[in-house]
Amino acid sequence: xxxxxxxxxxxxxxxxxxxxxxxxxxxxxxxxxxxxxxxxxxxxxxxxxxxxxxxxxxxxxxxxxxxxxxxxxxxxxxxxxxxxxxxxxxxxxxxxxxxxxxxxxxxxxxxxxxxxxxxxxxxxxxxxxxxxxxxxxxxxxxxxxxxxxxxxxxxxxxxxxxxxxxxxxxxxxxxxxxxxxxxxxxxxxxxxxxxxxxxxxxxxxxxxxxxxxxxxxxxxxxxxxxxxxxxxxxxxxxxxxxxxxxxxxxxxxxxxxxxxxxxxxxxxxxxxxxxxxxxxxxxxxxxxxxxxxxxxxxxxxxxxxxxxxxxxxxxxxxxxxxxxxxxxxxxxxxxxxxxxxxxxxxxxxxxxxxxxxxxxxxxxxxxxxxxxxxxxxxxxxxxxxxxxxxxxxxxxxxxxxxxxxxxxxxxxxxxxxxxxxxxxxxxxxxxxxxxxxxxxxxxxxxxxxxxxxxxxxxxxxxxxxxxxxxxxxxxxxxxxx
Numbered sequence: 439x440x441x442x443x444x445x446x447x448x449x450x451x452x453x454x455x456x457x458x459x460x461x462x463x464x465x466x467x468x469x470x471x472x473x474x475x476x477x478x479x480x481x482x483x484x485x486x487x488x489x490x491x492x493x494x495x496x497x498x499x500x501x502x503x504x505x506x507x508x509x510x511x512x513x514x515x516x517x518x519x520x521x522x523x524x525x526x527x528x529x530x531x532x533x534x535x536x537x538x539x540x541x542x543x544x545x546x547x548x549x550x551x552x553x554x555x556x557x558x559x560x561x562x563x564x565x566x567x568x569x570x571x572x573x574x575x576x577x578x579x580x581x582x583x584x585x586x587x588x589x590x591x592x593x594x595x596x597x598x599x600x601x602x603x604x605x606x607x608x609x610x611x612x613x614x615x616x617x618x619x620x621x622x623x624x625x626x627x628x629x630x631x632x633x634x635x636x637x638x639x640x641x642x643x644x645x646x647x648x649x650x651x652x653x654x655x656x657x658x659x660x661x662x663x664x665x666x667x668x669x670x671x672x673x674x675x676x677x678x679x680x681x682x683x684x685x686x687x688x689x690x691x692x693x694x695x696x697x698x699x700x701x702x703x704x705x706x707x708x709x710x711x712x713x714x715x716x717x718x719x720x721x722x723x724x725x726x727x728x729x730x731x732x733x734x735x736x737x738x739x740x741x742x743x744x745x746x747x748x749x750x751x752x753x754x755x756x757x758x759x760x761x762x763x764x765x766x767x768x769x770x771x772x773x774x775x776x777x778x779x780x781x782x783x784x785x786x787x788x789x790x791x792x793x794x795x796x797x798x799x800x801x802x803x804x805x806x807x808x809x810x811x812x813x814x815x816x817x818x819x820x821x822x823x824x825x826x827x828x829x830x831x832x833x834x835x836x837x838x839x840x841x842x843x844x845x846x847x848x849x850x851x852x853x854x855x856x857x858x859x860x861x862x863x864x865x866x867x868x869x870x871x872x873x874x875x876x877x878x879x880x881x882x883x884x885x886x887x888x889x890x891x892x893x894x895x896x897x898x899x900x901x902x903x904x905x906x907x908x909x910x911x912x913x914x915x916x917x918x919x
Contacts, residue, residue: 445503447495448510451488451518452558458484459551466544474542478533481547482526485554489522498917506626507565513696513766513918514562516910517689521561524686524773525554530889531781532678539676541586549586550682553579557690563697566615566625573611573658576690577604580683584675596674603657603667611654617647618703627702634705645709651698652713658691659747660740662720669728672740673794677787680736681780684743685773688750692769695754700762700919707757714751715847721748722851726858735783735796738861739776742820745858746772752851753835756842759919763912764834770907771819771831771900778816778893782809785882785890799865801874809880810869812894819897821862822855827900827907834908 446453458480466477492515500511529550536542552575559572581604585597619625621640622633638644653664660668672680699710725745732738750772753765786793786802803810819826832855836848882890900907 444505445501448501448503448562449508450495451491452555452562454491455484455488455551455555455558458487459548459555462551463544463548466547471543474537474544477544477547478529478542481551482529484551485522485526485529488554488558489519492518492522500918502564506628507568508562509564510562511918513693513914516914517561517693518558520770520773521554521557521686521689524689524777525550525682527777527781527889527893528678528682528685530885531777531784532681534883534886535678535784535787536676539587541676541678543586546583546586549579549583553583553682554686557686560690560697561693563694564627564701566619566627566630569694569697570608570611570615572690573694574608576687577608580687583679583682584671586679587676590674590676592674593676596671599674600667600671607654607657607664610650610657614647614650614652614654617643617650621647627697630702631704634703644703644706648703648706648709649713651703652710652717655691655695655698656717658694659688659750660744661717661747661751662724662744665721665724665744668744669737669740672743673734673737677736677780677784677792677794681777681784684739684776684780688747688769688773688776692750692766696762696918699754704757711755711757714755715844718748718751718755719847719850721745721751722854726854729858729861732861733796734794735798735865736794738796739779742858742861743776745854746820748854749832749835749851752839752847755844755847756838758838758842759912759915761835761838761842762919763908763915764831764838766914767834767908767911768831770911771827771897774893774897774900775816775819775828778812778890778897779820781886781890781893782813782816785809785880785886788878796865796868797875799868800872802869805874805877806880809890812890813869814866815894815898817862817865819901821859823859825898825901827897827904830901830904830908 462477462480469476496515498512502509536546556572556576556579560569563569563572581597581601584600585594587593618630621638621643622630624630656664721744725741725748729738729741750765750768753761753768783793786798819828822829822832836851839848
């Protein structure tokens with residue numbers, strides 16, 4: 439029996455991060471609690487190293503390795519670089535917050551890196567098993583991160599809900615994948631696509647499997663009606679963990695949908711297109727209407743996430759390059775906006791005080807005019823008000839939907855976006871027209887101050903000059919299909 443050695447170069451960054459996690463665990467054990475800065479520095483160095491390896495191995499050619507179970511293409515490389523930048527920003531933003539709450543531990547950094555590895559595997563998966571392994575590595579790390587603050591009843595309850603509902607969604611996915619395997623006889627995404635394109639006799643079995651797969655995907659995207667975990671987890675988890683859950687995994691979820699629905703089940707578009715229409719409309723309705731009634735800022739942003747995922751799903755409905763690239767553009771801009779707004783929430787937190795209520799933003803314009811301006815930029819962008827990048831993200835998706843002939847869905851999306859603008863603008867009103875509840879100065883580390891400023895200005899500048907990011911998104915999709 440001849441064993442062919444796989445090409446390891448496409449997976450250099452995955453191998454590197456796995457080795458570094460093992461090394462960081464040992465070094466953290468030896469360094470102890472007083473020298474946790476060593477663990478933090480090594481974690482950031484790991485992300486920089488992964489970005490370097492991904493960049494130097496970048497190629498426009500699509501490369502398969504590990505018996506076709508792992509793929510390296512332009513979309514994978516670009517998404518991985520986005521993930522590294524996002525996770526690094528999360529660590530910078532959350533460092534002071536987790537330190538003050540006693541969860542700046544070696545486990546925190548290792549779980550973050552394991553979750554990052556799971557995202558990387560999801561992004562480069564070309565086999566059902568690889569997809570599932572990456573998804574479960576990410577999910578299990580997130581469950582543990584939510585429960586990391588063991589003295590918090592809310593965090594423990596949120597972790598339990600997340601775990602139970604996540605296990606249910608994983609069951610849906612596995613059952614759906616098994617049905618597709620039964621109908622096509624393969625777990626390789628390319629082979630599945632070829633069998634479906636050639637015509638299969640078990641179309642009904644495929645459709646049943648597709649229903650379960652779409653249900654599992656909807657849970658991971660927190661799309662209605664599979665959204666019930668998001669508000670509780672966003673509110674119950676420490677804000678730093680909520681920031682992580684709401685940012686980088688959305689990039690991996692986009693790749694997950696692309697690999698499964700587009701690359702593998704693309705010829706069943708007539709079947710999954712209708713399902714996505716229902717998910718998108720429900721997400722826009724539930725997310726925007728429920729967010730209006732919220733007084734907790736994290737819970738409000740959870741419902742906001744649901745509505746934004748509705749827009750991402752709209753991009754897939756058009757089932758063409760423009761639609762997929764507009765969905766990628768939307769996901770990247772959403773992650774950028776999420777990073778900024780949760781960083782501002784943590785900035786308002788103090789040792790012993792959680793800034794989780796909408797009223798905590800009262801009078802921010804008087805307390806610190808610059809941070810109030812950054813918050814206003816981010817809120818305008820989330821609401822889709824020009825010239826912020828959120829407006830062009832929504833516009834790109836709506837154009838793709840209209841070009842695909844779904845004019846009525848675009849009209850519905852615009853109506854719910856107008857409704858959703860209320861709860862974003864309410865924050866702006868509180869900042870500038872209400873008296874502050876405290877005069878305590880906002881103390882922020884210089885690196886966080888610089889990154890928050892860059893984050894807010896990036897949202898504005900990408901709105902004024904969106905062509906570069908739009909072009910990058912279209913390049914990633916076209917070179918990977």
